[in-house]
Amino acid sequence: MSDVAKESLNFIEQIIHDDLETNPNITVHTRFPPEPNGFLHIGHVKAICINFETAKKYGGKTNLRFDDTNPLTEKTLYVDNIKNDIKWLGYDWEDREYYASDYFQQLYDFAVDLIKKGLAYVDESTPEQIAEMKGTTTSPGVDSPARTRSVEENLRLFEEMKDGKHPDGSMVLRAKVDMKHPNMLMRDPNIYRIKKATHHRTGDDWCIYPLYDFAHGQSDSIENITYSLCSLEFRHHRDLYNWLIEKLEIFPSRQIEFARMNVEYMITSKRRLLKLVNDNLVTGWDDPRMPTISGMRRKGYPPAALRTFVDKVGVAKRDNLIEIGLLESCVRDELNKTTARVMGVLDPLKLIITNYPEGQVEQMEAVNNPGDESMGTRSIPFSRELYIEQGDFMEDAPKKFFRLGPGKTVRLKNGYIITCEDFKKDENGKVVEVHCKYYPDSRSGSDTSGIKAKGVLHWVSIGHAVKVTINNYHRLFTVEQPLADPDKDFMEFFNNNSLEVLDNVYVEPSLLTAKVGERFQFMRKGYYCLDTTSTEDNLVFNSTVGLKDSWAKKNKKK
RNA sequence: UGACCCAUGGUGUAAUCGGUAACACACCAGUUUUUGGUUCUGGCAUUCAAGGUUCGAGUCCUUGUGGGUCAACCA
Numbered sequence: 001m002s003d004v005a006k007e008s009l010n011f012i013e014q015i016i017h018d019d020l021e022t023n024p025n026i027t028v029h030t031r032f033p034p035e036p037n038g039f040l041h042i043g044h045v046k047a048i049c050i051n052f053e054t055a056k057k058y059g060g061k062t063n064l065r066f067d068d069t070n071p072l073t074e075k076t077l078y079v080d081n082i083k084n085d086i087k088w089l090g091y092d093w094e095d096r097e098y099y100a101s102d103y104f105q106q107l108y109d110f111a112v113d114l115i116k117k118g119l120a121y122v123d124e125s126t127p128e129q130i131a132e133m134k135g136t137t138t139s140p141g142v143d144s145p146a147r148t149r150s151v152e153e154n155l156r157l158f159e160e161m162k163d164g165k166h167p168d169g170s171m172v173l174r175a176k177v178d179m180k181h182p183n184m185l186m187r188d189p190n191i192y193r194i195k196k197a198t199h200h201r202t203g204d205d206w207c208i209y210p211l212y213d214f215a216h217g218q219s220d221s222i223e224n225i226t227y228s229l230c231s232l233e234f235r236h237h238r239d240l241y242n243w244l245i246e247k248l249e250i251f252p253s254r255q256i257e258f259a260r261m262n263v264e265y266m267i268t269s270k271r272r273l274l275k276l277v278n279d280n281l282v283t284g285w286d287d288p289r290m291p292t293i294s295g296m297r298r299k300g301y302p303p304a305a306l307r308t309f310v311d312k313v314g315v316a317k318r319d320n321l322i323e324i325g326l327l328e329s330c331v332r333d334e335l336n337k338t339t340a341r342v343m344g345v346l347d348p349l350k351l352i353i354t355n356y357p358e359g360q361v362e363q364m365e366a367v368n369n370p371g372d373e374s375m376g377t378r379s380i381p382f383s384r385e386l387y388i389e390q391g392d393f394m395e396d397a398p399k400k401f402f403r404l405g406p407g408k409t410v411r412l413k414n415g416y417i418i419t420c421e422d423f424k425k426d427e428n429g430k431v432v433e434v435h436c437k438y439y440p441d442s443r444s445g446s447d448t449s450g451i452k453a454k455g456v457l458h459w460v461s462i463g464h465a466v467k468v469t470i471n472n473y474h475r476l477f478t479v480e481q482p483l484a485d486p487d488k489d490f491m492e493f494f495n496n497n498s499l500e501v502l503d504n505v506y507v508e509p510s511l512l513t514a515k516v517g518e519r520f521q522f523m524r525k526g527y528y529c530l531d532t533t534s535t536e537d538n539l540v541f542n543s544t545v546g547l548k549d550s551w552a553k554k555n556k557k558k
Numbered sequence: 559u560g561a562c563c564c565a566u567g568g569u570g571u572a573a574u575c576g577g578u579a580a581c582a583c584a585c586c587a588g589u590u591u592u593u594g595g596u597u598c599u600g601g602c603a604u605u606c607a608a609g610g611u612u613c614g615a616g617u618c619c620u621u622g623u624g625g626g627u628c629a630a631c632c633a
Contacts, residue, residue: 008572008581017574035633070632127631134629138560141629172631182561184629193631212633235563236628259564259626312582314571316564319626323569326583336596371596402594411592444592456592523593551594 010315028060029226035067036078040085042291043268049310052091064093068101069215071199085293089303100215101201107210115154122157124171140180141187164207217241220253231260264324264480266291288542289476300529300544305334335527340368343458344507344522348387351434356384366414381464402455410455417442417453458523465506468539472500
């Protein structure tokens with residue numbers, strides 16, 4: 001059977017596919033170009049995956065290049081974090097770690113070349129004057145008086161700029177394109193400015209720095225990037241990108257733009273995320289509620305789930321709002337396959353098995369993952385006094401409630417079948433103790449009792465359980481699009497209950513050996529990940545995502 | 559009162575010389591299940607609008623409508 005089932009290509013792959021047909025010798029070379037001025041977030045994940053995966057698909061390469069042309073905002077600390085995040089996501093740039101700052105001399109030479117060609121000039125107009133002369137989207141701009149300066153003078157002035165003979169902001173180098181161009185970015189864009197600041201890598205070697213439009217495309221060219229894949233908001237820059245490549249006569253990299261993704265309940269604006277951090281509304285950039293890679297990692301999202309997510313989101317050019325459910329489904333799917341099942345009781349209720357011998361302890365064998373035999377088994381202590389969930393007992397249980405209630409019978413997972421015979425309440429009427437009898441011949445794995453129990457409950461043995469802390473995380477915002485309403489500040493939608501700490505949680509003793517970052521499925525509850533703040537005395541688990549809960553959904557509907 | 563980009567189900571994407579709407583998530587119903595998890599099965603849109611070209615249009619043309627982007631010595 002031939003597998004020529006035409007695989008559908010996204011529009012970028014289509015372009016590459018067509019290029020390859022005309023010229024099979026093309027090596028697909030992409031790049032991921034972050035500015036090291038902050039933390040990577042879910043939006044960057046898409047850019048990373050697209051650049052790396054596209055190259056991989058065509059046997060090409062992807063460079064990591066730090067776009068560090070603004071010394072005021074960039075730090076080596078961010079460089080290290082970014083590299084760590086990309087590695088964690090599962091991508092490898094091998095030895096191709098580059099910096100725009102590596103090209104400062106080359107870029108300077110390009111600028112000199114442009115001046116010599118009569119295509120760039122030094123302008124000492126103020127930012128206000130330059131803005132004024134730009135015109136508007138509906139009216140053309142006017143030429144700056146500096147536009148007619150001679151090549152010689154431009155050369156001299158530009159060199160003086162480089163030599164630090166002029167103060168910050170006193171003049172800029174502009175490309176001479178067209179002040180009447182319909183694309184505002186083509187109206188003689190600034191390409192070099194003076195900044196007497198210490199650069200995180202080049203120190204004080206330079207006091208003039210290229211602007212984005214004179215650094216990005218040129219760096220792409222220098223690195224022989226064939227496809228420069230970026231998000232749609234750079235569309236208008238492409239005209240300049242191509243103009244500069246043409247005038248400089250350098251390697252013709254091609255920029256292709258795709259739509260960035262918007263995810264429900266998430267924001268990626270650095271300024272706004274910073275506010276959450278500064279106002280201590282989250283514990284930091286790696287708070288598990290944050291949309292940063294470090295936050296999602298700490299929350300327990302597996303890198304493979306993020307990659308699958310981006311793949312399922314696809315690549316196109318239209319505006320989109322991705323349902324958070326898609327992300328969570330990718331996370332669940334991955335975690336379902338890879339995590340060990342354990343039992344933990346989040347809201348304990350004491351259960352006494354009245355006919356079970358006092359002091360007796362049995363080790364029950366439990367399968368770690370019913371879908372993956374290779375994950376093995378473990379043993380769990382079973383005894384007379386256990387904890388079950390408060391929510392698993394109801395005094396007046398409806399018929400469809402497959403859990404415990406007076407006279408009801410259930411199986412204790414990996415244990416015995418029990419029937420409820422009695423319960424105790426405190427002075428407030430709250431059930432505090434449930435009494436059951438068990439059937440000795442119903443032990444898991446060797447059940448000869450013939451009793452049927454529809455419900456299955458998780459539990460822990462009180463005498464053996466480990467008390468831990470759980471951080472239950474909920475959405476950071478109360479609406480899908482906190483930024484959608486122009487009349488309202490996004491903080492109006494901040495969810496003040498996004499963190500719920502449970503400190504009366506008991507888990508099976510096997511969890512004592514859990515490692516930070518390790519992920520588990522707490523049966524019937526959800527997925528949890530051991531947090532970095534865990535200590536030997538107190539394990540802290542972060543909620544990653546809940547299990548699908550059709551019972552809760554059904555009840556909610558009523 | 560400009561230029562550029564976009565418009566397929568609830569959501570995100572497919573439909574590769576125009577050939578009769580596919581996949582995933584979500585949802586609904588059922589199946590399986592010592593997790594109300596998982597599995598499996600079935601159900602769920604005629605493609606923004608109006609014209610036009612054509613035997614045939616989601617795909618081409620025209621005109622609308624709607625949405626997005628663009629004027630930092632930021633990237």
